[in-house]
Amino acid sequence: MSPDIRIESFDHRLAPPHAPLIRRVEAARSAAERALPNGLQRPPAAVAGILVERSKWLAQFARVGEGPDAPVVGFKLGYAERSTRFYSWLGGVDPDFRRRGIARQLMVDQHRWCTAEGFELIETSTTNRFRAMLLLNLRMGFDVVGTRAGEHALNILLAKSLKPRPGITGVL
Numbered sequence: 001m002s003p004d005i006r007i008e009s010f011d012h013r014l015a016p017p018h019a020p021l022i023r024r025v026e027a028a029r030s031a032a033e034r035a036l037p038n039g040l041q042r043p044p045a046a047v048a049g050i051l052v053e054r055s056k057w058l059a060q061f062a063r064v065g066e067g068p069d070a071p072v073v074g075f076k077l078g079y080a081e082r083s084t085r086f087y088s089w090l091g092g093v094d095p096d097f098r099r100r101g102i103a104r105q106l107m108v109d110q111h112r113w114c115t116a117e118g119f120e121l122i123e124t125s126t127t128n129r130f131r132a133m134l135l136l137n138l139r140m141g142f143d144v145v146g147t148r149a150g151e152h153a154l155n156i157l158l159a160k161s162l163k164p165r166p167g168i169t170g171v172l
């Protein structure tokens with residue numbers, strides 16, 4: 001990842017009213033609209049609300065340049081499903097900043113944080129349409145664990161165990 005890009009993270013330790021989180025989600029809106037067909041799907045405060053109602057959550061933002069107005073070009077949001085299971089919910093990278101290792105770095109940092117927080121499994125889902133994300137997930141050690149019929153496409157369910165598995169290297 002180039003040195004002008006840095007990752008800023010917030011987690012459940014952030015005190016209410018969570019203003020810095022809402023500000024960053026707002027700043028991520030443009031990247032989300034460019035990365036995902038429906039953008040963030042809801043207003044920034046509602047996105048933040050989904051995170052902060054969980055016992056643990058992590059929000060990561062890749063920003064270009066310095067200063068409070070440095071634009072967000074990539075993001076990754078996830079939360080605890082149960083005490084040992086983390087759901088990696090939503091993420092994307094602005095098309096102008098792709099293939100620079102931003103999504104991989106966000107994922108590496110997320111997995112490190114999940115391990116430190118005591119999670120044993122990370123779950124996520126995607127569709128064939130999001131092929132780059134599917135490939136990245138597989139390369140980062142996720143297994144396909146199921147499928148579910150969605151409204152518009154088949155959802156591909158993926159999981160990665162954070163417990164070491166003998167003989168399985170994780171990253172391919």
Ligand SMILES: CC(C)(COP(=O)(O)OP(=O)(O)OC[C@H]1O[C@@H](n2cnc3c(N)ncnc32)[C@H](O)[C@@H]1OP(=O)(O)O)[C@@H](O)C(=O)NCCC(=O)NCCS
Nearest residue numbers: 035091092093098099100101102103104126130132133136
């Ligand atoms: C998926 C996405 C986040 C990847 O972001 P990125 O910052 O470009 O990814 P990285 O540069 O970190 O790529 C890491 C690895 O992922 C894989 N990868 C990423 N983009 C890929 C592509 N278009 N085709 C094939 N493999 C790809 C490669 O293995 C890549 O490693 P390499 O560059 O050394 O070959 C980005 O393409 C995106 O925002 N897509 C749309 C949003 C999305 O799919 N969100 C998930 C919805 S469920």
